[in-house]
Amino acid sequence: QQQHPSMAPPRRSPAAGRPRLVRASPVLKPKVKAQSRSRTPPQTWKADYPLLKGLRARRNAPVDFVGCEKLADPRASKADFEWQCLVAAMLSSLTRDQANAEAMACLRIHGNSAKNIAATPEAKLRKLIIKVGFPKVKAKSLRASAKMCLEQHGGRIPRTIEGLMALPGVGPKMAYLVMTTALNQQPGICVDTHVHRIANMLRWVRTKTPEETRVALESWLPKKEWPDINILLVGVGQMQQQAVQDLVEAGLALGSRRAPAALKLMKRMGVPLRRDRWPMLDAAAAKNPDLGKLLKRC
Structure with missing residues (x-):
């Protein structure tokens, strides 16, 4: 005898009777309203800055020994030195300084020039930089950037922020870093995750992205402090984490x-x-x- 639909027992889901899994709530961060250009210096920064310098007086963070500024070979030709500064910056993304230094050491033994990197198979490059984050993507970007430098810039790296950012895998943070380390110029502030996080925690800025933080900092931070702000806050951030x-x-x-x-x-x-x-x-x-x-x- 066919049962009337209204009399049929309720369907049970496959998970019925099992303990219900409740997803843990994520740690909530304070809501920050984006403010990319502040212009007005925060009231606390003049008191904060000497204290930060005091915390970094010993210069004993990883960035002081194996940061991007330390990884290019000072004995290399000017063109190769500049290229190596670019490579160090490109490899640094989502990578600890110690791992970046190991990868750069492997590349130095291999021969870290734009010409040699362009001629190196991508698979071999990937093995040489295996300890950095996303080695496959970075190996591809390195070869492509090397070829662009050779074909479009006479074997040298680009001399402008726009030119550097036209290279595969190079964003604003890397471009501003390379302008300082390779070309000894300071057109802006290099803002990585440490600088972005600490500047917001101290309420120097109220921003959502590192690029917004760069614009906000540049609007009020005296230019004489631009060369040091990155290594200052990066070092503090590394010590806080490590x-x-x-x-x-x-x-x-x-x-x-x-x-x-x-x-x-x-x-x-x-x-x-x-x-x-x-x-x-x-x-x-x-x-x-x-x-x-x-x-x-x-």
């Missing part, structure tokens, strides 16, 4: 008067000031009441 203890020690080393302000700055950047993890904070707090009050709120 060597927090060194960053905390650098803050405490600024002395009893400046240490509380330095640690407050780090707190604004999102550095975890955990007394259970960094015993030196307890010792410093015992000697400095202002520091003790600050750490109680952390």
